Amino acid sequence: MNRPSVYLHVGRTAARSHLAYLGEVAARATFLTVLLYIFLQLWRITYAETGADRLGGFTLAQMLWYLAMTEAIILSAPPVTPAIDQDARTGGIAVHLLRPISYPFYRLWVALGEQLVRFALNALVGAVLATALVGPAPLAARGVAMFLVAIPLAFTLDFTAHLGIGLCAFWLEDTSGLALLYRRATMLLGGVLLPIDLFPAGLRSALAFLPFRDVVYGPAHLFVQPDGDFLVRLLVRQATGVAALGLVAAAVYRAGVRRIHAHGG
Amino acid sequence: MEAAIQLDNLQKTFVLTRWRRFRRVRTEVLAVAGITLDVPAGQAVAIIGPNGAGKSTTIKMLTGIVHPSGGHARVRGMVPWLERRRLAGRIGAVFGQRSQLWYHLPPRETFELLARIYGLDRERYRRMRDELVDRFALGAFLDRPVRKLSLGQRMRAEVAASLLHEPEVLFLDEPTIGLDAVARQELRAVVREWNRERGVTLLLTSHDAGDIEHVAKRALVIHQGRVVLDDSVASLRRRYLGSKVLRVRFHEPPAPFHLAGITVVKSAGSALKLHVDTRVVAIERVMTAVLKSGPVADIAIEDPPLDEVIAHIYTRPPPTAEDGAPA
Numbered sequence: 001m002n003r004p005s006v007y008l009h010v011g012r013t014a015a016r017s018h019l020a021y022l023g024e025v026a027a028r029a030t031f032l033t034v035l036l037y038i039f040l041q042l043w044r045i046t047y048a049e050t051g052a053d054r055l056g057g058f059t060l061a062q063m064l065w066y067l068a069m070t071e072a073i074i075l076s077a078p079p080v081t082p083a084i085d086q087d088a089r090t091g092g093i094a095v096h097l098l099r100p101i102s103y104p105f106y107r108l109w110v111a112l113g114e115q116l117v118r119f120a121l122n123a124l125v126g127a128v129l130a131t132a133l134v135g136p137a138p139l140a141a142r143g144v145a146m147f148l149v150a151i152p153l154a155f156t157l158d159f160t161a162h163l164g165i166g167l168c169a170f171w172l173e174d175t176s177g178l179a180l181l182y183r184r185a186t187m188l189l190g191g192v193l194l195p196i197d198l199f200p201a202g203l204r205s206a207l208a209f210l211p212f213r214d215v216v217y218g219p220a221h222l223f224v225q226p227d228g229d230f231l232v233r234l235l236v237r238q239a240t241g242v243a244a245l246g247l248v249a250a251a252v253y254r255a256g257v258r259r260i261h262a263h264g265g
Numbered sequence: 266m267e268a269a270i271q272l273d274n275l276q277k278t279f280v281l282t283r284w285r286r287f288r289r290v291r292t293e294v295l296a297v298a299g300i301t302l303d304v305p306a307g308q309a310v311a312i313i314g315p316n317g318a319g320k321s322t323t324i325k326m327l328t329g330i331v332h333p334s335g336g337h338a339r340v341r342g343m344v345p346w347l348e349r350r351r352l353a354g355r356i357g358a359v360f361g362q363r364s365q366l367w368y369h370l371p372p373r374e375t376f377e378l379l380a381r382i383y384g385l386d387r388e389r390y391r392r393m394r395d396e397l398v399d400r401f402a403l404g405a406f407l408d409r410p411v412r413k414l415s416l417g418q419r420m421r422a423e424v425a426a427s428l429l430h431e432p433e434v435l436f437l438d439e440p441t442i443g444l445d446a447v448a449r450q451e452l453r454a455v456v457r458e459w460n461r462e463r464g465v466t467l468l469l470t471s472h473d474a475g476d477i478e479h480v481a482k483r484a485l486v487i488h489q490g491r492v493v494l495d496d497s498v499a500s501l502r503r504r505y506l507g508s509k510v511l512r513v514r515f516h517e518p519p520a521p522f523h524l525a526g527i528t529v530v531k532s533a534g535s536a537l538k539l540h541v542d543t544r545v546v547a548i549e550r551v552m553t554a555v556l557k558s559g560p561v562a563d564i565a566i567e568d569p570p571l572d573e574v575i576a577h578i579y580t581r582p583p584p585t586a587e588d589g590a591p592a
Contacts, residue, residue, distance in 0.1 A: 009381045013367060013374060020369035020410075094330045095365045100353040101382050258332050260325070 006101065007109040014113025018078075025118050028075050029125040032068075036129050039067050039193075056197030061134040062224040063195075068126030069147070069220040070192045073154065076118035080111050080159055081179035084166025088256060089173075097257070104163055104253055111159045112152070119151075143226035150219040150231065153238035158186070158215045160242050164249040170256035191217030211241040269341060269434050269466035270304035270327060276335035277322050277490075296322045298490035299336060306433070309460045309467040311481035311498065313575055319490040320470040324436050327468070328358050341433055354383055357432035359423050361439035364411070371408045372422040376429055383430035390429070397425040401455055417448025424456065434466040435459075441476050453479040474575055486578050494578065501574060509548055510567040511539040511555070519559030527551060535562075540569075 018025075047053075047060050058066060084107060087093040096103045165178045172178075187193065190212035196204055207213050218234040277297040283290055297319040304310050312320045325331035327340055329349030338345060343352045366375045373394075380390035398404050401421045406414055414422065420440060427435065437456065441449045457480050460467045469481055477484055477498060484501050486494035494501070513519075515535040526545025531538035541551050548566065555561065 003384075006381050006384075009378055013370065013378045016374065017367050017369045092363055094325060094328075094360060095363045097330045097349065098328055098353055098356075098358050098365075099379075099382050100350045100384075260331055 007105055010101075010106055010109040011113035011116070014110040015117050016113075018114040018117045021117075022121075025121050028118070029121055032071050032075055032122055032125055033129055035071055036064065036068060036126065036133065040064055040133050043067075056195050058195060058197070058224065064134045065130050066195060066220050066224050067193075068130040069123070069223045070190075070216050072119060072122035072126045073151075073216050073219065074187060074190075074192050076115050076122050077158060077183075078111050078114040078118065080107070080162035081166040081175055081182075083107070083110075084163060085169040085175045085179075088167060088169035091260065093257075093260060097260075104249065107163065108156065108159050111162075112155055115155050119155075140226060143223050146226045146228075146231045147219050147223040150222055150234055150238070153235060153242065154215045154219050157211055157238050157241045157245070160245040160249055161211060164245060164252055167249060167252045167256050170252075170259045186212045186215060189213070190215055191220070195221065211245065214238045214241055267306050268303040268339075269306040269308070270302070270468065271339045272300050272302040272323075272327075272336070273338070274299045274301055274336035275323070275326060275333055275338050276300075277319070277326060277331065278334040295490050297326070297333070300487075300490075300492055302485070302492065302495070304466060304468065306466050307460070307464040308483060309457070309469065309481045311477040311484045312468065312470045312487055313477060313484055313578070314470075314487035318487040320487055321438055323487070324358070324438050324468065324470060328356060328436055329353070354430060355432055356434045356436065357427035357430070358436040359420075359427050359438065359440050361420070361437075361442040364419070364423060365426055366411045366419065366422055368412050369410055371406075371410055372403060372414075372426070373407050375411075375422075375426055379426055379429050385430060393429055393431060397428060400458070401425045402451075415448070417444050417451065420444060420448065420452055421455070424452065428459065428465075431463075432465065434468070437467065437469040437471075439471055440469070441471060441473050449473065449475060450479075456480055477575075486575075488578075499568075507542065507544040508569050509541045509543055510569055511537075511541055511548075511551065512563075512565040512567065513537045513539070513555055513561060514563040515558075516560040516562050519555075520557075522554050522558045524551060524554050535559075 043060060043063050047055065053059060055063065087096065087103075093103065096106055099106075161182060162179065165175050165182055168178065169175045189207055189210060191199075196207060196213050196217045199207070214234060214237050218230075218238070222231055222234070275297060276295075276299050279294040279296055281292045281294055283292075296317075300319075300323060312323065314320050322331060326333050327338060327345055329345035329347075329352055332346045340352060341355050343355075345352055365379075366372055367378075376390075376394050380387075380394075385393070398407055401424065403418075403422055403425060406418050406422075411419060411422070424437075424440065435456075440456070441452055444452065453476060456467070459465055460480070467480065469476060471477060481498050484494070484496060484498045485492050486501075510530070513536070515537075518535050519537065524546055526542040528540040528542075529537065530540050537555075539551070539555075541548060552564075555564070
């Protein structure tokens with residue numbers, strides 16, 4: 001494998017390149033404004049109707065800050081699957097294979113670079129909105145620090161799943177359906193709209209075996225309720241998920257590159 | 266001379282599968298049917314052939330991107346598909362329809378990234394970048410985002426990017442596709458210079474006869490995955506079609522003359538352009554007839570345009586072993 005500094009430079013280049021898409025990123029941030037406002041109204045009514053101060057352990061302010069972070073994460077996901085799908089189906093992967101570099105790691109760092117730009121803006125907009133709607137964050141520097149520690153592996157885990165799906169393009173005509181399923185599953189089962197703590201116990205247990213909650217719920221939960229043990233467990237789960245999905249993606253990649261001939265001449 | 270590229274019965278078969286009446290049908294397509302070839306270091310070789318002849322597949326096998334179905338190949342002593350990442354540092358490639366430049370960033374940023382990927386030290390990188398900027402005239406747009414470059418500028422930057430790590434072998438797959446005449450000429454000139462001055466081995470595919478004529482010394486014609494002709498570009502043009510173009514300017518309008526094997530392509534006053542089929546009539550006989558028909562002010566004998574040669578080869582059935590064609 002190449003020196004880590006090479007991949008860091010790939011990420012830096014991708015981030016700089018993605019700054020050209022600031023208009024698109026800003027449009028997503030506007031969408032985030034609308035989403036957060038709607039969720040605030042829904043949760044206000046829910047808290048008022050139940051008469052509870054806390055739901056699933058979250059106060060109303062914590063809930064909105066939690067949602068601001070989950071939305072910032074989910075809306076910052078770069079289009080990994082379409083890029084890999086295109087590389088595989090059109091033969092564009094050839095350009096990357098000409099270099100003394102690992103294609104999956106190259107794509108990972110391109111994704112991380114892009115996601116950094118998107119996430120920074122989304123998180124900023126989310127924080128400003130949440131402050132305006134429910135007041136300053138009910139959080140400590142400890143929560144922010146734990147959140148930032150959990151985020152890189154969350155992004156890597158999400159990327160690894162997308163990598164596996166995108167590489168299926170060596171066999172499938174189109175992977176957009178699979179990618180859509182995965183994204184929807186992440187939204188519904190990852191705790192984007194609703195913290196996992198509010199899910200039925202049976203579903204919560206089942207989700208423990210899936211990676212979705214470690215991409216979204218875990219980091220956002222740490223943001224509003226920092227907990228050292230939770231962080232350690234999350235990092236272990238994320239690392240295990242990356243390793244497991246990484247092995248699958250590596251096997252798909254190894255089999256896929258032998259089929260390049262059939263894709264793009 | 267040491268061979269930079271060696272192919273020994275290199276083959277590639279694609280398996281296409283499709284569903285027919287709930288049954289999966291597998292069809293084998295022979296893309297490269299067994300190519301044997303040596304390219305000495307420093308030689309510029311053009312691979313010519315119609316679409317689907319196996320040109321790009323051959324290049325992709327030699328760059329380690331595509332795994333062959335049979336046979337062997339070595340590029341600078343390495344088996345490309347087994348040692349792809351090690352070989353990558355010693356070869357460069359440009360695929361005319363694919364870009365390695367970052368679309369929203371200036372070429373300089375891609376060069377910086379490539380320098381790190383290829384592990385070039387800063388001094389070597391700056392020296393090569395400056396030389397390429399100078400040779401490829403990139404200075405005016407080195408810091409302009411690629412999306413704002415013309416296609417000609419972009420291709421110059423693409424080729425320069427592929428040379429940054431000083432590859433010993435350069436593969437060019439249709440590098441001038443879509444370029445206008447001026448941009449094509451500029452690109453050919455710098456590639457030719459690089460080949461001749463630096464001794465870089467070149468393997469070029471193109472449908473543009475000008476690319477082959479101006480860049481390559483040797484041409485391989487591939488038809489249905491086989492090499493049907495392996496000859497020098499000059500000899501290919503001279504011998505293969507068996508014709509010449511004769512341009513004559515007289516002091517006064519010439520007397521009409523008729524000779525089997527001669528076609529008047531153009532006649533304007535005292536100037537004539539003739540197509541001579543040398544298989545029917547010897548060029549000396551034609552010259553004698555021309556000189557008899559009027560006072561000649563100027564005369565030029567040209568080889569036929571390579572376009573014509575290539576078109577002729579494409580439409581001709583592949584020669585058999587009895588024809589004496591290389592396998």
